[in-house]
Amino acid sequence: MNKLLFTTVLLVVSACSHHNSNASLYQQLGEQEGIEAIVEAFINQIGNDERIFAYFADTHVSRFRDKLILHFCDISDGPCVYDGDNMVDIHTGMNITEGDFNHTVDLLIAAMNEVGVSHRVQNRLLARLAPLRDEMIYI
Ligand code: HEM
Numbered sequence: 001m002n003k004l005l006f007t008t009v010l011l012v013v014s015a016c017s018h019h020n021s022n023a024s025l026y027q028q029l030g031e032q033e034g035i036e037a038i039v040e041a042f043i044n045q046i047g048n049d050e051r052i053f054a055y056f057a058d059t060h061v062s063r064f065r066d067k068l069i070l071h072f073c074d075i076s077d078g079p080c081v082y083d084g085d086n087m088v089d090i091h092t093g094m095n096i097t098e099g100d101f102n103h104t105v106d107l108l109i110a111a112m113n114e115v116g117v118s119h120r121v122q123n124r125l126l127a128r129l130a131p132l133r134d135e136m137i138y139i
Pocket residue numbers: 052055056058059060063064067068071083084085086090091094096100101102104129130132133136
């Protein structure tokens with residue numbers, strides 16, 4: 001097989017596996033390593049955003065990191081069981097506005113862009129987070 005044909009075959013095979021609809025969202029996010037990278041970038045985004053960081057002034061970052069990784073792993077059908085506080089309990093009393101919720105989602109999107117998550121996969125994760133919105137704002 002000549003080199004060009006071989007390269008073409010490789011590209012087609014990898015394009016197909018990329019669009020493999022049987023892949024779980026967890027796999028598409030890059031499994032544990034990929035989720036860790038997203039959460040790390042997200043925490044940096046929050047740290048650089050005065051408005052959202054204000055909510056996290058008294059937060060233990062290492063716990064937040066661990067629990068968020070676990071939460072994303074769980075909701076993306078990965079092999080984890082989220083054992084942190086439930087979404088209502090943890091966010092009660094924060095009085096998160098709709099605007100601040102949306103802005104936090106923008107920071108997550110920026111984090112996912114930074115680590116190279118495709119928009120198709122980003123949308124799959126966001127679709128699972130969106131229904132949680134009402135459990136968090138104005139409580
Ligand atoms: C769908 C969106 C969100 C998800 C999935 C989410 C998830 C989580 C998780 C898993 C934790 C850790 C819970 C634990 O420690 O047991 C947490 C904590 C926290 N979240 Fe959220 N969150 C979301 C949106 C937001 C928004 C919009 C804000 C504020 C603008 C926010 C502020 C916080 C803060 C400040 C903590 C730390 C609380 C503490 O220090 O004990 N979250 N969140």
